[in-house]
Amino acid sequence: MLKTLRDLFRYNREFAIGSMLMAVILGMAALSAFSPYPPANIYVVPPDMPPSWAHPFGTNSRGQDVFWQLTFAMRNTLLFGFAVAFLSRLLSLLIGLVAGYQGGLTDRVLMSINDTFIVIPLFPLLILFYFVMRDYMNWVLLTLVIACLGWAYDARLIRSIMMSLKTREFTQTSVFSGMKMHEIVVREHLPYVLPIVFSTTLNNINWSIGLEVTLSVLGFTDINRPTVGTMIFWANQHSAMVAGVWWWFVFPTAFITLTFIALFLLAVSMNEYIDPRSRLARMGMGGA
Amino acid sequence: MRSYGIYVLTRFAQFLLVVFIGISLTFFITHLSPIDPVEQMIAGMTAMGQSDPEAVSLMRTALQELYGTGGPLIEQYFTYWGRILSADFGPSLSSFPTPVSVLIGRALPWTIGLLATCTVISWVFGNLLGGLAGYFRENRMLKLAGVIIMGFHPVPYYIIAFVLLIIFGLMWPILPTSGGAAANLPRGWNAEYLISVLRHSILPAASIILVGLGGWFMGMRALVSNVITEDYVTYAELGGVKRSRILPFYVIRNALVPQVTGLAMSLGAIFNGAIIVEFVFSYPGLGRLLISAVYAGDYGLVLGVTTISIVAVSAAVFLIDILYPVFDPRVKLA
Numbered sequence: 001m002l003k004t005l006r007d008l009f010r011y012n013r014e015f016a017i018g019s020m021l022m023a024v025i026l027g028m029a030a031l032s033a034f035s036p037y038p039p040a041n042i043y044v045v046p047p048d049m050p051p052s053w054a055h056p057f058g059t060n061s062r063g064q065d066v067f068w069q070l071t072f073a074m075r076n077t078l079l080f081g082f083a084v085a086f087l088s089r090l091l092s093l094l095i096g097l098v099a100g101y102q103g104g105l106t107d108r109v110l111m112s113i114n115d116t117f118i119v120i121p122l123f124p125l126l127i128l129f130y131f132v133m134r135d136y137m138n139w140v141l142l143t144l145v146i147a148c149l150g151w152a153y154d155a156r157l158i159r160s161i162m163m164s165l166k167t168r169e170f171t172q173t174s175v176f177s178g179m180k181m182h183e184i185v186v187r188e189h190l191p192y193v194l195p196i197v198f199s200t201t202l203n204n205i206n207w208s209i210g211l212e213v214t215l216s217v218l219g220f221t222d223i224n225r226p227t228v229g230t231m232i233f234w235a236n237q238h239s240a241m242v243a244g245v246w247w248w249f250v251f252p253t254a255f256i257t258l259t260f261i262a263l264f265l266l267a268v269s270m271n272e273y274i275d276p277r278s279r280l281a282r283m284g285m286g287g288a
Numbered sequence: 289m290r291s292y293g294i295y296v297l298t299r300f301a302q303f304l305l306v307v308f309i310g311i312s313l314t315f316f317i318t319h320l321s322p323i324d325p326v327e328q329m330i331a332g333m334t335a336m337g338q339s340d341p342e343a344v345s346l347m348r349t350a351l352q353e354l355y356g357t358g359g360p361l362i363e364q365y366f367t368y369w370g371r372i373l374s375a376d377f378g379p380s381l382s383s384f385p386t387p388v389s390v391l392i393g394r395a396l397p398w399t400i401g402l403l404a405t406c407t408v409i410s411w412v413f414g415n416l417l418g419g420l421a422g423y424f425r426e427n428r429m430l431k432l433a434g435v436i437i438m439g440f441h442p443v444p445y446y447i448i449a450f451v452l453l454i455i456f457g458l459m460w461p462i463l464p465t466s467g468g469a470a471a472n473l474p475r476g477w478n479a480e481y482l483i484s485v486l487r488h489s490i491l492p493a494a495s496i497i498l499v500g501l502g503g504w505f506m507g508m509r510a511l512v513s514n515v516i517t518e519d520y521v522t523y524a525e526l527g528g529v530k531r532s533r534i535l536p537f538y539v540i541r542n543a544l545v546p547q548v549t550g551l552a553m554s555l556g557a558i559f560n561g562a563i564i565v566e567f568v569f570s571y572p573g574l575g576r577l578l579i580s581a582v583y584a585g586d587y588g589l590v591l592g593v594t595t596i597s598i599v600a601v602s603a604a605v606f607l608i609d610i611l612y613p614v615f616d617p618r619v620k621l622a
Contacts, residue, residue: 112302112305113309115302115306116302116305116306116309116310118553118556119306119552119553119555119556119601119602119605120306120309120310120313120556120598120601120602121556121557121559121560121563121597121598121601122556122560123559123560123563123564124560124563124578124593124594124597124598125310125313125314125317125594125598127563127578127579127582127590127594128314128317128318128590128591128594129317130582131582131587131590132317132318132321132323133321133322133323134323134328136321136322136323153553206442209444210444210445210446211444213444213446213447214444214445214446214564217446217450218564218567218579218582220582232450241454241457241458249450249454250454253447253450253451256447257443257447260442260443260444260447261439261442261443263442264438264441264442
C-alpha cells in the first residue's frame with residue numbers, strides 16, 4: 001500500500017500535486033479545532049481590517065476573523081461532501097450491482113429510473129425543496145436530499161462493470177459451487193468494483209460541494225452555519241465587493257477552487273491507476 | 289425505417305417517464321413538506337394588517353383552489369396534473385396580476401438562446417481540441433491547452449462566474465455585467481440592439497463555456513487515443529490516406545458517437561449551471577426568474593419554472609436522442 005502510494009507520487013504528477021493541495025486543505029480544516037473564536041459569534045474582532053499579522057486573512061464586516069472563519073467553513077464544507085459521497089455511494093452500489101447482476105426486467109426498470117435522475121435538472125428541484133422547507137432546512141437534511149439525487153451517474157457505471165464481470169468464468173464457477181447471489185456479488189465482484197467506486201467518490205464529493213456552495217451563496221441553506229458558500233453569501237449581503245473588502249470573498253473563493261482542483265486531480269490519477277495501459281504509457285514502457 | 293420508428297417510440301416513452309417522475313417529485317416535495325404554502329401566504333398577508341376571520345377563511349379557500357392543496361392527497365395529485373398539462377400556474381404574486389406562464393414565456397427565449405449557443409460552442413470546440421490532442425499526443429501547444437481547459441473543468445459554474453464578475457465588474461470594467469441588453473435601447477431586429485445583446489451575453493456565455501469545454505475535451509482525447517490503435521486506422525495510414533483525412537473521417541467520426549450520448553446525459557447539469565450564471569449576471573432568463581421568485585416568496589412562479597425546466601430539458605434530451613442515428617447509422621439498421 002505504502003509502496004503504491006510512493007510510486008504514484010513519483011510517476012504521477014496529478015497525484016503528487018493533488019495530494020499536496022489536499023493536505024493543505026485538510027490541514028486548514030483541522031485548524032478549526034484551535035480557533036480562538038467560536039464560529040457563530042459576531043463582532044469578536046474589529047470589523048473590516050485588511051490582512052495583517054494579527055489577522056492573516058483580515059476581518060469581515062461582521063467582526064469575524066476571516067482566517068478562523070474559513071477553517072470552520074472548510075471543515076463543514078468537506079464534511080458535507082464526504083457525507084453526501086458516502087451515502088450516495090451506498091445507493092449507487094446497491095442499484096448498480098443489482099441491475100448489473102440481475103439483468104432483464106429488473107435492469108431495465110432500474111436503468112429507466114436511473115436515466116431519469118441523470119436527465120432531470122436537479123438544481124430547480126433543490127431550490128423548490130428549499131422554498132417549501134425554509135427554516136426547516138439544515139445541513140443534515142440537505143445531505144440526505146443531495147445523496148438521494150446524486151447516485152445515478154455512478155450506478156450506471158457500476159452496472160456496466162458488473163455486466164462484464166458476470167460473463168467471466170469465475171462467476172460461473174461460483175454459481176456452480178453453490179454460492180448465493182449476494183455472496184457472489186459481495187465476495188467475488190465487489191473487489192473489482194471498489195477501485196472505480198473510489199475514483200467516482202472523489203468526483204461525487206466535487207459535485208456535491210459545488211451544489212452546496214451554489215445553494216449557500218444564494219442563501220438557500222442554513223446561513224448561520226459557516227461553509228464556504230455561506231461565507232460568500234454574507235460577503236455579498238454586506239456588498240463586500242463594492243465596499244472594497246476584497247479579502248472577505250477572495251480567500252474563500254481561492255480555497256474552494258483549490259479544493260475542486262485537488263479532488264479533480266486525485267480522481268484523474270485514480271482513474272489512471274485503475275487503467276494499467278495509461279500507467280505503462282506514463283512510465284515510458286510503450287502501450288497505447 | 290420501421291426500426292427507426294420503434295427506436296423513436298422507446299425514446300419517447302423514456303421522455304414521458306422522465307417528465308412523469310420529475311413532475312411527481314415536485315408534487316411530493318411541495319405537498320409533503322411541513323410548510324403549507326397557503327398558510328404561509330396567509331400568515332404573510334395577515335401580518336400586514338388584515339385579519340378579519342371571514343375574509344381570511346375566504347382567502348384560504350381561494351388559495352387552496354388556486355394551488356390545489358385542499359382535499360385528500362390522491363385527489364390533489366390529479367388536480368395537480370390537470371394544472372400542469374394545461375400549463376396553468378395561476379397569477380404570479382410578485383408581479384401580480386401577470387400570469388406565471390407569461391413571465392416564463394418572456395424568460396424562456398433568453399435561456400434557450402444562451403444555453404443552446406454555449407452548449408454547441410463548448411461541445412464543438414471541446415471535441416475538436418480533444419480530438420487533436422488525442423491524435424497529436426506530443427504536441428506542446430495542445431498539451432498546454434489541455435492543462436488550461438482541464439483546470440477550469442472541476443470548478444463549479446458559480447465560482448467561475450463570480451471570478452469573471454470580480455475581474456470584469458470590478459478590476460477591468462470593459463464588459464456589461466448585468467442584464468440581457470442595454471435598458472435604454474428599444475427591442476427590435478436592428479444592429480445596435482443585437483450588438484448590445486451579444487455584448488451582454490459574453491460573460492455569462494464565457495462562464496458556461498469555460499466549465500463545459502473540459503468534459504468534452506477529456507472524453508474526446510481518451511476516445512481518440514483508443515480509436516487510433518484500431519486496425520483500420522493503421523491500415524488507412526499504411527495505405528497512404530492523408531492524415532488530414534484520417535483524423536476527421538476515420539478517427540473523430542467514430543469517436544463522436546459516445547459524445548452525442550454524453551451530450552444528452554449532461555444537458556441537465558448544464559442547465560443547472562445556466563441558472564446560477566444567469567443569476568450572477570442578472571441575465572433575464574429562467575434562472576434569474578426562479579431565484580428572484582424564491583426571494584419574493586412567489587409559490588406559483590417557483591413551481592412553474594421548475595416544471596418548465598424539467599419538461600424543457602427532457603424534451604431537448606429527446607431531440608438529441610432521435611437525432612442520434614444520424615451519428616450512429618447502426619441504430620437505424622438494428
